[in-house]
Amino acid sequence: MPPRLRVRDISFFERPIPFAKPFRFGSVVITSSVQVFVRAEIEIEGKGTSVGASAEMMASKWFDKRAHLSPQQTVDGLRRTLSIARELYLARSGFDTSFGHHAAVIAAQVEACAKEDIPPLAAGFGPAEIDKAILDALLRGTGVNFFDGMAANVAGIDARLSPALADDAVAQFLAGRRRLERVAIRHTVGMDDKVEGEGGVADARENAGARYFKLKLNGDPAHDAERLIRIGRELATLPHDYQVTLDANEQYADLSALGALVERLDRDAALKPITSKLLYIEQPMPRDITKASPLGALTGHDFIIDEADDSYDAFPAARALGYRGISSKSCKGIYKSVINATRAAQWSADGGRYFISGEDLTCQAGLAVQQDLALGALIGVTHAERNGHHYVDGFADTPAVEADAFLSAHPDLYVRDGRKVRLAIHDGDLLTGSLTQPGLAVSVHPDWSTMSPLAQPTQEIPMEHVR
Numbered sequence: 001m002p003p004r005l006r007v008r009d010i011s012f013f014e015r016p017i018p019f020a021k022p023f024r025f026g027s028v029v030i031t032s033s034v035q036v037f038v039r040a041e042i043e044i045e046g047k048g049t050s051v052g053a054s055a056e057m058m059a060s061k062w063f064d065k066r067a068h069l070s071p072q073q074t075v076d077g078l079r080r081t082l083s084i085a086r087e088l089y090l091a092r093s094g095f096d097t098s099f100g101h102h103a104a105v106i107a108a109q110v111e112a113c114a115k116e117d118i119p120p121l122a123a124g125f126g127p128a129e130i131d132k133a134i135l136d137a138l139l140r141g142t143g144v145n146f147f148d149g150m151a152a153n154v155a156g157i158d159a160r161l162s163p164a165l166a167d168d169a170v171a172q173f174l175a176g177r178r179r180l181e182r183v184a185i186r187h188t189v190g191m192d193d194k195v196e197g198e199g200g201v202a203d204a205r206e207n208a209g210a211r212y213f214k215l216k217l218n219g220d221p222a223h224d225a226e227r228l229i230r231i232g233r234e235l236a237t238l239p240h241d242y243q244v245t246l247d248a249n250e251q252y253a254d255l256s257a258l259g260a261l262v263e264r265l266d267r268d269a270a271l272k273p274i275t276s277k278l279l280y281i282e283q284p285m286p287r288d289i290t291k292a293s294p295l296g297a298l299t300g301h302d303f304i305i306d307e308a309d310d311s312y313d314a315f316p317a318a319r320a321l322g323y324r325g326i327s328s329k330s331c332k333g334i335y336k337s338v339i340n341a342t343r344a345a346q347w348s349a350d351g352g353r354y355f356i357s358g359e360d361l362t363c364q365a366g367l368a369v370q371q372d373l374a375l376g377a378l379i380g381v382t383h384a385e386r387n388g389h390h391y392v393d394g395f396a397d398t399p400a401v402e403a404d405a406f407l408s409a410h411p412d413l414y415v416r417d418g419r420k421v422r423l424a425i426h427d428g429d430l431l432t433g434s435l436t437q438p439g440l441a442v443s444v445h446p447d448w449s450t451m452s453p454l455a456q457p458t459q460e461i462p463m464e465h466v467r
Contacts, residue, residue, distance in 0.1 A: 002156030004095035005138055008049065009041040010086045010130060012454035017057060017364060020393040024191040025216050026249030028061035028071060030391075035364055036082065036454060037446060040133035044141045045095045052137025053445045054129050055367035056331045062307070062361060063122035065250060065286075076457035077118045078125050083454075084112050085126030089134075097156030098138050099335055102131050106161070110311075120310035121287070121332070128333040132371055135334065136440035145436045146374050147179040155335070161312040162339050165346070173342040177378055179436070182429040183358070184383035186212035186245065187390070195230050202234040206390065208425040212383045213244045214359075215274075217284075219251030221260035225271065232273030244274055245357070247282040250307055255293050258284045262298055280325055280357065283307050295322030304357055315340045319347070319354065327359040328381060330372040341379035358384025365395045365423055366406055367442055370413065374441035377432045386423070386430070394422030402447045409443040410434040 014034050023030045038054045058078045060071035069077075088105040096104065106127055113123035139149050149155075153174050159165040187201075187210035194200045201207060215231055217224045228246075235242055252258045261284075265275045280302040285293060287308040295303060304325035305318045315326045325344070328337040337356065344354040358381035363369040369388055376384045394417065395403040403421040407414040412431040415424035423430065435441040 002097045002099075002154055003047070003138065003142060004045040004097055005042045005101075005134070005141075006045075006093065006095050007040065007042055007089050007101065007134065009039075010089060010133070011039040012082055012086070013037040013039070013448060013451035014058075014454050015398070015451050017392060017396050019391050021391060022190075022192050023188075023362070023387065023391045025247070026061065026251060027065060029192065030060065030362075033057050033059060033362070034075065035368070036078075036129065037367070037448075037451060038082075038129045038133040039445075039448060040130060040137050042134055042137045042141070044138065047141055050137040050141030051445075052133045052135065052140060052440065053367055053442070054132035054136060054371060054440070055364070055446070056125075056129055057362050057364055057368065058125075059361050062249075063125060064119055065307075066119075074122075077116075077122050079454060079457055080116060081109070081113055081118060081123050081126035082129065083126070084116075084123075085109055085130050088112070089127075089130055098131070098135050099155045099157045101134065102127060102333075102335055103160055121307060124310065124333055124336075125331060128331055132330060132334055132440060136371075136442065140439045143438050145438055146441050147177070147378060147436060150174050150338075150378055151177055157335055157338055159339075162343070164316060165339070165342060169346065170339060170342050173345055174338070177380070179432055180377040180380065180382065181432055182426070183373060183377055183381065183432065184212055184429050185210050185386040185389065185425060186214045186358075186383050188214045188385055188387050189216060189231060190391075191216050191218055195227070196234060200234055201231055202237050208389060209428045211240060211242050211428045213242060214282075214385050215244055215246050217246055217248040217251060217261075219248055219253065219257065221257060221264060224261060225264040225268065228274045229268075229270045232271060235277075236273045243277045243279050245279050245282060247306075247359075248284040250283055250286045250290075252284040254285060254289060255296075255298070259298060262301060265301070280304050282327065282357070282359070290321070291317065293321065298322070299324075302355075304355075306359055309336075309340075312336060312339065315343055324353060325355045325357055327357050328376060328379060329359050329361055330363070330368075330375050331361050334371075334375055337375055337379060357381065360385040360387050362387040362391060364388045364392060365403075365414070365421070366398065366446065369423070370410070370435060370441040373430055373432060374435045377435070389423045389425065394420035399447060399450050402450070405444045409437075
């Protein structure tokens with residue numbers, strides 16, 4: 001039986017993140033952000049107390065892209081989802097499995113956030129971060145590493161939130177998992193990133209020797225096609241093979257616009273350096289339009305959902321529309337990723353071809369990148385988008401003593417580069433060997449005394465005007 005626990009306390013902290021260069025995706029340009037840190041204290045039945053931690057960047061205008069909200073207001077919305085989730089978790093005074101606590105609060109979380117006009121994708125952020133900290137505490141308290149613990153289903157994940165799966169389907173899936181020793185980075189090319197020459201997409205000093213590339217789109221078929229032609233010319237000069245994915249971040253207005261892009265991809269010979277290496281196209285249309293738009297003839301290409309992944313029902317619904325994949329992001333929930341990976345494996349075994357990808361909402365060096373990397377290495381993600389390695393300068397403004405502690409504890413994952421500690425990328429890959437110590441892929445915790453408490457929303461979050 002999985003161990004049971006109760007949650008004794010949850011604390012939130014934050015730390016600013018200056019970016020090394022602007023990152024433009026979708027409708028927003030990010031030049032700095034804020035990382036939230038979660039500290040959870042639990043009592044494990046019969047074993048005493050334990051403390052766990054998690055971290056994630058609070059990305060503006062991604063969870064909630066609605067035009068009437070400013071970037072700061074969308075970050076304030078994420079702060080509210082954390083606070084709402086904290087109240088729900090702490091209100092449960094009894095012992096339950098780690099997943100049991102999550103399953104008991106997730107519907108109430110979405111409902112409470114809806115009353116404050118916070119959409120489901122953003123609503124899931126609070127539980128996602130708390131769940132990681134609780135799981136870290138559980139693994140530490142039982143002296144088990146993430147991979148062994150999940151193989152034994154230490155969290156007690158079952159099918160209660162995904163009734164189409166058999167009760168033991170997730171446990172059986174986890175029992176067969178083996179840690180990937182290496183996970184390749186997928187280098188993101190943002191809309192403002194340089195394409196040609198020094199500092200361009202083919203410059204090894206910029207792309208860290210990546211063999212996978214994620215190319216952002218802006219929703220204009222002609223503009224995107226011409227830019228992809230330029231990028232393709234550069235990637236064709238690489239001294240090694242490569243593969244690409246395309247990500248529109250909801251910028252294609254509808255199926256007609258998306259069809260125009262796909263037609264160019266299929267017919268324009270100048271795009272062959274892209275189309276011959278294309279793995280999938282990610283979240284091309286707005287989430288609401290996605291849910292009402294079967295892909296039809298466009299399914300000659302593989303499509304995945306990302307921002308439309310706002311519930312446990314999202315992947316089956318997308319599958320019915322012609323989508324073959326879904327993204328894994330720890331900021332959307334570690335348990336949802338595991339369940340979706342179970343679905344993909346089961347559907348593929350039944351004769352289909354379905355998959356789960358690894359996408360990164362700029363996970364930063366330290367807790368965030370390690371926990372997301374471990375999740376991907378568990379569920380079989382062989383390459384994952386990694387943004388923090390080039391949009392942020394290593395550990396950024398993290399105190400040097402803290403960065404050094406991570407370097408000492410995880411020498412295969414970090415390297416000292418001058419005065420900075422940063423991710424160590426080995427022939428385009430990240431190594432996972434040091435993620436096997438007790439806990440959720442981290443053997444050290446940050447210095448809580450160097451952070452500020454989670455800020456309160458700076459202004460009232462306006463309700464969307466309904467005509």
